[in-house]
Amino acid sequence: MIPGPIEFAPEVMEKMGQPTISLLAPVFIESFGRCLEMMREIWQCPSGQPFIVAGSGTFAMDMAGSNLTEVGDHVLVVSTGYFGERYAELLKRYGAKVTLLQAAIGDVVPLEKVEAELSKGIYKLMTLTHVDTSTGVFVAPKAMADLALKYNVLSILDGVCSVAGQEIKQEEWGIDVVITASQKAVGVPPGLALVMASPKALSAWKGRNTPVANYYADWENWLPVMQTHQARGISYFATPPVNLIQALETSFELILKEGLEPRFNRHERLAENFREEMSRMGFQSVVRSSELQAHTLSTFFFPEGVVGPEFLKRVAENGVVIAGGLLPEIKTRYFRVGHMGIVNDEHIRRTAEAIKLALSAQY
Numbered sequence: 453m454i455p456g457p458i459e460f461a462p463e464v465m466e467k468m469g470q471p472t473i474s475l476l477a478p479v480f481i482e483s484f485g486r487c488l489e490m491m492r493e494i495w496q497c498p499s500g501q502p503f504i505v506a507g508s509g510t511f512a513m514d515m516a517g518s519n520l521t522e523v524g525d526h527v528l529v530v531s532t533g534y535f536g537e538r539y540a541e542l543l544k545r546y547g548a549k550v551t552l553l554q555a556a557i558g559d560v561v562p563l564e565k566v567e568a569e570l571s572k573g574i575y576k577l578m579t580l581t582h583v584d585t586s587t588g589v590f591v592a593p594k595a596m597a598d599l600a601l602k603y604n605v606l607s608i609l610d611g612v613c614s615v616a617g618q619e620i621k622q623e624e625w626g627i628d629v630v631i632t633a634s635q636k637a638v639g640v641p642p643g644l645a646l647v648m649a650s651p652k653a654l655s656a657w658k659g660r661n662t663p664v665a666n667y668y669a670d671w672e673n674w675l676p677v678m679q680t681h682q683a684r685g686i687s688y689f690a691t692p693p694v695n696l697i698q699a700l701e702t703s704f705e706l707i708l709k710e711g712l713e714p715r716f717n718r719h720e721r722l723a724e725n726f727r728e729e730m731s732r733m734g735f736q737s738v739v740r741s742s743e744l745q746a747h748t749l750s751t752f753f754f755p756e757g758v759v760g761p762e763f764l765k766r767v768a769e770n771g772v773v774i775a776g777g778l779l780p781e782i783k784t785r786y787f788r789v790g791h792m793g794i795v796n797d798e799h800i801r802r803t804a805e806a807i808k809l810a811l812s813a814q815y
């Protein structure tokens with residue numbers, strides 16, 4: 453029950469264990485093509501261009517960031533934790549002039565603050581973290597995306613801890629790039645960076661004056677590969693992670709079979725049930741109010757007198773693995789529980805039970 457890598461469906465793991473076939477095999481090309489098609493459905497972005505590339509979520513951030521920034525571009529990073537700060541550092545490497553709007557711990561940056569920055573008219577790009585895995589804070593992306601549209605700024609949504617677990621309507625909401633990685637709600641072992649670019653993002657990239665500074669991430673190299681696989685043809689830039697892509701096809705099928713609405717509702721219901729249990733036990737959430745709480749993970753302060761590492765060890769001895777803190781400012785004072793992907797009522801019940809037992813053993 454950590455916030456990624458999560459527990460994976462047996463059908464997905466079966467694909468991981470199959471003999472690795474040629475990247476040129478027609479059956480693999482079909483899988484790749486189907487993944488690209490299903491990705492548009494899951495991101496709810498019918499006119500978007502998907503990119504499926506070997507790499508982790510940080511590489512997905514890198515791909516979006518490096519293709520859309522040139523030296524001297526102004527970028528606004530709206531941060532709700534550790535991963536927002538990471539985006540700021542990453543974009544500086546590409547020569548961006550970064551303004552970081554950092555939320556108070558457990559809170560979001562108010563819309564008025566974001567608007568006050570965007571209205572300066574200097575920004576080319578804005579980044580948001582849908583769910584920051586370090587804090588468990590959820591940002592409602594539509595209102596932020598509306599502001600980006602109003603001021604003609606490109607938007608990148610880091611959906612590493614949300615895609616396929618929380619609703620995203622990329623096209624309707626007008627977000628230019630939504631990125632994720634395979635190991636969270638998408639439900640595939642770590643190793644895939646998944647990036648969906650809007651037509652506007654692609655035309656911004658095409659209009660660059662300078663080459664993309666990251667060779668492996670450059671859409672120049674990847675666009676023909678994606679377009680050719682969509683058309684079920686052969687194209688090579690760098691070796692695709694064959695088993696991971698076949699596993700992705702299976703996981704995407706499972707996601708669409710469940711249906712996006714029912715899947716998002718299940719995540720919401722389980723998150724709420726879990727937090728009710730935790731609040732009954734007296735745990736206090738790191739997130740300041742319930743409408744800012746993610747559906748994919750929960751974060752709680754250790755109660756007074758509880759020794760963090762000892763507590764996490766006891767929970768693990770009770771059969772459930774949960775995660776410690778990540779945000780440096782409060783790292784030793786809180787813990788994180790992931791509940792995404794194939795998570796069900798029984799997982800939630802057993803997690804709450806393991807925590808309850810560990811808590812009683814502390815005193």
Ligand code: PMP
Binds near residue numbers: 510583584633
């Ligand atoms: N963004 C968010 C919101 C994340 O949760 C993570 C990983 N936990 C990343 C980016 C980076 O992904 P990765 O660890 O796969 O590089």
